[in-house]
Amino acid sequence: MPYSFYKPIQKLITPYARLALAALLMSGLSVHAHEFWFTPVTAPLAAGDSASLTLHVGEFFEGDVLGFSAQQTVALRQYSASGATDLRALLPRNSAVPALLVPVLTPGTHMVVFNSQPNFISLPAGSFHAYLHDEGLDFIKAQREAAGSAEKPGRERYRRFVKTLMRVAPGTDTAQSAAAKPDTTHATRTGQRLEILPSIDPMAMVPGEALGVRVEFDGKPLEGALLKAWHKRGGQMLIIRAKTAADGSASFDLPYAGPWMISVVHMIPAVSVKDVDWDSLWANLSFNLAPK
Numbered sequence: 001m002p003y004s005f006y007k008p009i010q011k012l013i014t015p016y017a018r019l020a021l022a023a024l025l026m027s028g029l030s031v032h033a034h035e036f037w038f039t040p041v042t043a044p045l046a047a048g049d050s051a052s053l054t055l056h057v058g059e060f061f062e063g064d065v066l067g068f069s070a071q072q073t074v075a076l077r078q079y080s081a082s083g084a085t086d087l088r089a090l091l092p093r094n095s096a097v098p099a100l101l102v103p104v105l106t107p108g109t110h111m112v113v114f115n116s117q118p119n120f121i122s123l124p125a126g127s128f129h130a131y132l133h134d135e136g137l138d139f140i141k142a143q144r145e146a147a148g149s150a151e152k153p154g155r156e157r158y159r160r161f162v163k164t165l166m167r168v169a170p171g172t173d174t175a176q177s178a179a180a181k182p183d184t185t186h187a188t189r190t191g192q193r194l195e196i197l198p199s200i201d202p203m204a205m206v207p208g209e210a211l212g213v214r215v216e217f218d219g220k221p222l223e224g225a226l227l228k229a230w231h232k233r234g235g236q237m238l239i240i241r242a243k244t245a246a247d248g249s250a251s252f253d254l255p256y257a258g259p260w261m262i263s264v265v266h267m268i269p270a271v272s273v274k275d276v277d278w279d280s281l282w283a284n285l286s287f288n289l290a291p292k
Contacts, residue, residue: 034059035230038112038164040259040288046169050101053112053164060237061230061261067096074159075115077190080168081108081183107170109185109201115192116160120276128154135265136226136243140278143269149277157270158280161192165287167203193218194266194281196227199249202287207257214248215264215283221248222266229254230261257291 039054056063068076070091078085082105090100104110123131129141129150144150165186186201199212211229215222222244229240229252242250254260262285270276 034063035061035261035263035284036116036160036162036282037061037261037263037284038114038162038286040164040261040286041166042259042288044169045104045166046171047105047107048103049168050103051110051112051166053100053102054098055114055162060239061232061259062237065098067098068100069096072117073114074117075113075191077113078102079111079113079185079188079190080104080106081185082106087112104166104168107168108183109203110166110168111185111188111190112164112166113190113192114160114162118157118159120155120157122156123154125151125153128156132267136224137265137267140267155275155277156267156280157273157276157278158282159193160282160284161194162284163190163192163196163286165198165201165203165285167290189216189219192283194222194264194283196262196264196283196285198285202254202260202289205254205289206292207289208253208255210251210253212249212251213262213285215244215250216248217266217281221246222264223248225264225266227252227262227264230263231256231258233258254289257289259286259288261286 034057036055036057039056041051041053045051055066055068057066058064068091070088070093073088073091076087076091078087087102102112132138132141141150186198189195189197195216197214197216199214202211205211213227215225215227223246225244227242227244227250231238233256240252242252244250264283265280267278267280270279
């Protein structure tokens with residue numbers, strides 16, 4: 001079910017362990033209305049290494065590991081200054097893997113992008129409206145009220161569009177990771193239907209600096225979208241919220257080093273789909289902010 005609306009900027013989260021959901025993969029009931037992200041890579045990387053990537057689903061930057069499977073993958077690509085690489089050949093055909101080893105052969109910024117197949121869910125009206133409120137989508141509730149369908153279940157098809165950024169040092173000297181030359185990989189438009197584009201490379205920042213981002217839907221700026229920046233520190237969850245301007249831009253001050261993710265959700269009426277009224281798109285960008 002959708003999580004309840006949380007007003008506090010910080011929420012205490014008790015650390016806990018969860019079992020892997022390999023058998024469920026991306027079952028609609030298990031992952032809907034929860035964040036979905038690549039766990040940021042925090043270990044130093046050097047050219048020639050392989051990065052171990054995992055997908056998570058959950059709440060408050062705490063969740064379950066999901067497997068990678070060919071059946072649930074529309075796109076899986078790696079971007080760097082050297083270009084783009086299709087990673088779908090790394091996926092087994094008839095099973096799932098809990099983690100994906102991605103070679104990082106060149107220094108600089110690397111970005112891995114995952115787009116999911118659609119999944120479907122129907123929620124009771126009250127639960128659907130609570131979820132809409134959580135994600136800044138009250139305009140959808142207003143559309144339902146105007147159409148006289150506010151008391152009907154919310155029948156939805158949803159897709160995930162996630163990214164993660166990594167910094168790779170030259171050679172085999174991982175101590176040079178922070179000094180690896182920044183490039184423009186972070187700003188690459190990947191063709192995701194809902195896409196978060198950072199204005200600067202987050203891994204070239206230091207704690208306390210502001211990160212500007214731009215949200216695009218179908219390649220155009222998305223105004224009024226609710227963005228959330230998530231960071232877990234010492235058992236506490238920090239959530240920073242911002243709304244996008246007319247040009248799709250927003251900005252966050254990121255006060256702490258460590259793993260961060262930024263999320264946004266958008267929804268539109270579904271067209272020519274049986275038993276589905278709404279299409280939702282969930283975008284997420286994750287990265288590790290180095291200490292000063």
